[in-house]
Each structure stands twice: as structure tokens, then as C-alpha cells.
Amino acid sequence: MSHAKLFREGVRDLPNSSYGSNLYLLSEESGDYYPYCPISENHRQSSIFLILRWCSSIIHKILNVYLSSPLLLVLLPLLLGVCIGICIASYLNDGSTNKNKAPFGSRWEKINTLLSTIWFVLSSEFKFDSEHTGQDQIFEKNEGDSSSAENSICEINDDDDDEERDEKTRKYLKSEVHSHRESGVPFDAIPKHIAVIMDGNRRYGRSKYNNVAKGHWDGSKTLVDFCKWCLAEGVQILTVYAFSTENWNRSKSEISALMNIFVKYCDELRIEAVKKGIRIQVLSTETDQIPKDVADGMKKMVDDTKNGDRLTLNICLSYGSRGEIVNACRGVIQDVQNGQITLNDVDEKIIQQKLLTGTSTDPDLIIRTSGEYRLSNFLLWQAAYSEMFFLDKQWPELNKFDLLQVIRQYANDRKRRFGK
Template sequence: MSLKSQLNESNIPRHVAIIMDGNGRWAKKQGNDRSFGHEQGVESVRAALEASVEIGLEFITLYAFSTENWNRPKEEVQALMQLLVQAIAMETPTLLKQNIRLTTIGDVASLPEETRDKLQECIDVTSQNDGLTLVLALSYSGRWEIVDATKKIAEQVKEGKLQIEDIDEDLFGTSLNTSNIPDPELLIRTSGEYRLSNFLLWQLAYSEFYFSEVLWPDFRKQDLVDALKDYQSRERRFGKISEQINK
């Protein structure tokens, strides 16, 4: 049975966001250091992308590295940055083959130069792809993004390009990193943790949340399908009542 045949094709979300959690715990269970868990997590990224293409998602955002992750041990941060460079180099041909476009959100300027260069190279090479868009959240946090957007708007007000009365939700949304990306309909978090960890705080206002006990390195295609099945079982009301939705 194909992945898509397990789902209601009329109710496929456009955008799924994933907090990829559990690499360190998975590695510890294997008797290895945390870096080994991050390495194995790349296979789960590959599985999630393949499933997303088969199912027909338009956007998938992966929380790859938060601003708070800079506080981890220096050796782990360095290993993560090197793994990111290696993974992008290795996966770029696959992204091209699968018609996947890469983009990023976050304070990318704070990443090491080698990492930035490899990211930009892949972004440029895949820019003409028009299938799934893969959004990597790197050196990202929701609070950082909201403050960054506020600074952009304040600067325009200071320069006389905007009036206070011009500021509304739409304007604020266009000042976010995700201005050209629809809000996720579904957020998935692995490893059994029940928190947002400073991820897409503005964009997740009306998203459905799905928490999986699976550690990220064990996450496979069927796990994504199971999350989408759960999503499809819910009624999304956006403040209305059922009778209004089901007219």
C-alpha cells in the first residue's frame, strides 16, 4: 500500500513542521556519544523528505539548530556544523532528482562561513525546483524572529516609511523570516517531549500538534503518515463552532 493511499487526499496539509528531537538519547541507548545520534538522524531526514514528496506536501520545515543550541558543548556544536556541511553536499543531488527546493530561516549569518557557503550553494542549485520546499531552521528561535521583525518595522517607522497605524498582523507576518511560506497546519515533535522549544511561535498559532514517542533517528515514512492520519481526524475550527464549519 502506498503512503498516499492511506490518507484522505482532499485533506493533505500544505506545510508540516518537525521538531527533530531525541538524537542524544538515542545515541546514549546505543552506548555512543551524541554526535552519533545526529549522524543517524540524517537518515530520518531523508525518509521524511521522500515521504513528503510521495504524499504531496508543498513545504516541510525542520528545526535543525536553535539559537539556544549554541550553548551546547563546543565539540558537539562543531560536530553538528560539520555534519550539516557533509549532509548538504551529499544530499544535493538527491534534492535535484526529487525536485526539492532548499531554503532557510534563522540567523544564518551567525553560522560558520563554510556552513553558510555550502547552504547558499545548495539553495542556488535547487532554486528552480518547484516541488517540495525544504525549510531548514538554523540558528533559529521564535523569539529571535519576532524581535528581528519588530526591529525591521521600527526602522521603517523611524525612517518615515510606515505609520504606527499601518502595523497589523499582515504587515508583521511579511516582516518574519517565513514571509513567503504558509503557516504550518501540523507540527510534529518526536521523542515524547511536549513543548515548542521556541519554534515558530507566531506561525503555530492555529497549527495542530502531534507528539510522538519515537526518537528522531528511528523516525521513518510510516511515522509521518501516522501523524497525518491523526491530523486528518481532527476538526479545525479557527474559533468557529462545528455547525459553522460543517454547513
């Protein structure tokens, strides 16, 4: 118990909950939560069972590390085969009548020579061409930027980190979605529409990596996970605040990093969204500032996923709620001038239809991370009766238990009266 602490969940137990207790263990090393099951006098687990379960957990972690590394998948069987071959050859050599000394010396010299040869071949195979080093960086350092310190924080010079991060993100995209629901909340009490202000990527990147861009990379991985969790729980609409109109005022280097993240994973998101039945929509109030490569990737992603029926993912990119309301009012005025409607016909429903969210339901709950308590120009019209949840975590730090806890509190502790 030196690396874990016991805490109470903070919400009352549910009749159909998959957790038998509202006590959990928080691991200080991994940050994960595990149900705590106290052992009573009448039901003590044997020490042998505990040891076996511990060994099983260790083996499971080792297998996960092994299976998640393509290099280990290739290298370990190859080394095992080489070692077995050397042992067989040495045994046959010892049993023969030929007493001449082996050309490579002793057995250990043979093993050392072969392993060195294999390592040289693998190193040559995976070595990056020096002529292309630096071309695949997330973004280039912009000339004329007045803040050199900020550029040094945002700049990424390690191509190996980029490739590793790309591979990990693709694995997250292609991993299977768990079909079982873990919240224990009845399906009719699950929020149908969840909106998220994904705040804290920059602070997380600075504190963990001293690099803003890496914080955004980790945030994109959390978004992929969050979509899977929502799918598993039966959420129908997920709206995320990815990039606001005010964010264009940030440094050119950070904007370039964010745009490159969007470009890199448009294809992966599109392919996996089609497989999993996710419909993707991009909500923008200022489309003229979006780079062409980003706009093209987003358009293809929207077109190819239009038939998804399991989850609608709204990505708010270059979005501002005030601008959305202004554009909606302009559309209504245009309809009045064209004689399509009269001034007396204008009501909330007419304006609602002109919003980017259209006729979809308003968010049942809005989550904001990083400990901030404001909407920041996000879904101001639609959030009239949304339940607000402010989490004291940076967005990349969010885990599945946080979402489950929010869903349980929404279903059991919040009473939505809509002014009645």
C-alpha cells in the first residue's frame, strides 16, 4: 500500500453498477483506479491465489509490452532461433572426432560474433537517412518570430519521437472498442450529448516535456480514447472544442504544430470512423483561415463518414460561439428579406436551425478540464441548460474513470428541471 491510497468514490452506489463497492485504490505510479475489495473474516483469499494473480498480472504486462513493439516481435524469435542453432551446432561439434579448433573460437565467441552481426544488420535496416533528417518534423521554426524562447519550447527536433508517436496513435486508432458498459448507469439515463472543452494541453506539455507541441500530441491520443469510452457507454453525440477563433492569435509555431496534427491523422480518423460507425462533422465559423491541406483532409473525412450511425463526433475547428450566433442571425435576416419567412415567424426554433449544430439536441453535459471555470466562447446558445463539470486535470491526463464518474454523477446527483 506504499504506492497506492484508498479513497471513496464520492457518489452513491448504483443498483446495476459493475463495481461492488464505492471504494477504490488510486495507484500513484500509473494514475489508474482499481476497485478495492476488502477481505472479510468469512471470505479470505488464500496467499497462493494472490501470488498467482500477481504473477498473472506481471505476465500480462510483459506480453503487452512485447506485443506492442514491432522490433521485439522480430528480434526475440530471431535471437531464440540463433541461440538454439548455436547450441545444436556446438553439441554436434563436441561429439565429432574432429578435434580441430573452431574457426570462431569458443562457444561464447560464436554467440558474441553472431549477435554483433545481427545487431549491425538491424541497426542498418532501421537507420534513418541523414539526408532526410529533420524533414518530417511536426513544424518548422518560423523566421521572424519575436519569441525565440517560445519557439524552443514548441520545436521538436527528434524524428524518432515523431515516428514513435505516430505509431502509438495509429495503434490507439486501430484498437478494438470494448462493447461492455462499465458505468452501471441505465441506458436511458446516459447523457445523449456530451461536449468537451479540451483544455490544458499546453500546460501539460510544458510541465512534462518542456515542449508545448508534445502536449498537443498527447491530447490527440486522449481524444481517440475518449471517443472509444463514449461509444462503449452509448453516448450518441460528442462535441469537442479543438481550436477556437481566438486561438489564431497564438504563436505561428504552435498554430503550425496544431495544423500538422490535424493533417497527419485525418486519414487514420476517417478510416477508423468508417469501421466503427462514427460520423464526423467539422463546425467552423471562420473557415477562411484554415489551411488548404487541413480543409481538404477534413472535407474528405466528413464526406466518407456521413453514413455513420453509432456516434456523431463534432470537431469545433476555428470556431467561436458568438460568431456562430451572429451568422445564424444573418441567415434569418436573409430569409426574411427573401420572403421565405416573416418577421413574426422568427423564434428560438428558427435560430436554432441556423446554428452549426442544426437540429441536433443540445449538450446534456459539458466537461472542461484544467480546473478553469468558464465556457470560453463555446456553445453559448446550446449550453443554456447543460450540466457543467469542471475537472481539475489537464486534458491529456484524463482517464476512463473520470468519464465514468461524471456519467454517474450526472445520472444520480443532477436533477434537470429546465426551469420548471
